Amino acid sequence: MNVVLIEDEDRTARQLERLLKKYDPTIHILAQLPSVSETVAWFRSNPLPDLAFMDIHLEDGLVFKVFEQQQLTLPIIFTTAYDEYMLKAFKVNSIDYLLKPVDYDELAAALDKFKSIRNQPATPDLSTILQLLQKPQTASYRERFMISLGTKIHSVEVADIAYFYTEEKATFLVNRVGQFMPLEYSLDQLMGLLNPANFFRVNRQFLVARSAIQAIHTYSAGKLKLNLLPTPREEIFVSLSRLSEFKDWLGR
CATH class of the missing domain: 2.40.50.1020 (LytTr DNA-binding domain)
Incomplete structure (x- = not known):
């Protein structure tokens, strides 16, 4: 699994890397990016990793500025000391929102969730297709x-x-x-x-x-x-x- 850490505190990044290695020693950290500008530049010149961990407050502003400059489709786990950005985070491909200091059990649960999402089949199997053909009607809800x-x-x-x-x-x-x-x-x-x-x-x-x-x-x-x-x-x-x-x- 290839991972990018978007974090401006070296100590926090090292701790997060230790927790990730504890979960899976084969996880590869491609880069640690401390700012919005470096993050945008990195994503423009590199293939998307499997997963990104993002802090909210970076050296030059909020990480959400990255999404204003670069369209990202990869899954994201936010790690931050601030709880007020949760709603905004879940609008930009977030699969979880972890508060610092990051707890290992919460991190492991977030990674398990990421793996379950990634392992879902991209296309439905034949039985699913047949069920859809047999039930073309959509659910009707109160207006x-x-x-x-x-x-x-x-x-x-x-x-x-x-x-x-x-x-x-x-x-x-x-x-x-x-x-x-x-x-x-x-x-x-x-x-x-x-x-x-x-x-x-x-x-x-x-x-x-x-x-x-x-x-x-x-x-x-x-x-x-x-x-x-x-x-x-x-x-x-x-x-x-x-x-x-x-x-x-x-x-x-």
Whole structure:
């Protein structure tokens, strides 16, 4: 496996290299690049490696400037001391986001994930093709909900919904302007009605729209806190049992 380290701290790069060698002694480090300018120049003159590890803050700016100057299609694992860039990272081929100091078990899990993605067949086998031919129809998801408020019935577009939540066995939706409306569905039922590309159930109480997530903060033991817009009445955390799936969902 050929790897590039985009990291401006030599000590951190050496530690990361030791962890990578511990995981797989055959991993080959092609280069350590400390700046945006050197990274862009290297990718313009070299074949793509199998994987890149990227710090966020480099000598001459944020690593995201690289993507403004060079189109990169390789998978990336971010390693950084800052948690506020997670959303942005998952929009640029990120397969994981590791906070410094990098933990070996988290690094190994990220590399296992990379290997599983790389080993997926590029083309479907014959049985998969036959299944697709037998099921040409696409999934149909709700586009709106009809909500009764007093004597009025309101039509609420799914695109205008920020999140759903449960409280005392009742379900509510919250739209983008912060209006709370009761809904006669459970969160389990809603998960079957909504496009899973746009909504994710982060815990037992909240089902959130991707577009409502404004920031993600990492706490101890990898716990994630979400900043949603509009702001909920309570703090929202991704349950540990859904953490890996949530990261995968962000990266799609």
